Amino acid sequence: MEIWLGWMSSLILLATLAGQVAQQWRSRSVAGGSPWLFFGQISASSGFVVYSALIGNKVFIVTNSLILLTAIIGQLIFRHQSKEH
Numbered sequence: 001m002e003i004w005l006g007w008m009s010s011l012i013l014l015a016t017l018a019g020q021v022a023q024q025w026r027s028r029s030v031a032g033g034s035p036w037l038f039f040g041q042i043s044a045s046s047g048f049v050v051y052s053a054l055i056g057n058k059v060f061i062v063t064n065s066l067i068l069l070t071a072i073i074g075q076l077i078f079r080h081q082s083k084e085h
Contacts, residue, residue: 006059013063017070025077038075045071 045068052060 003059010059010063010066014066014070017067021070021074021077024074024081028081038071038078041071042068042075 045064048064049061049068052064
């Protein structure tokens with residue numbers, strides 16, 4: 001039962017982050033965004049991926065890896081949009 005709670009929570013969080021990245025891409029605006037936000041998220045998520053692997057928690061390994069991916073994509077969008085303006 002606990003594992004399903006973890007996976008469902010993970011899906012909700014990832015859907016929220018993916019929606020934000022998609023909105024940022026569609027709006028072609030990085031207004032109010034800071035590259036430091038993505039740097040911090042990438043750093044923290046990298047640490048959480050390693051930590052999750054060390055404790056062997058598959059829910060956290062997958063979730064934190066995907067959160068890291070959204071941070072990388074967000075940084076790429078930010079850089080791309082910043083160059084256009």
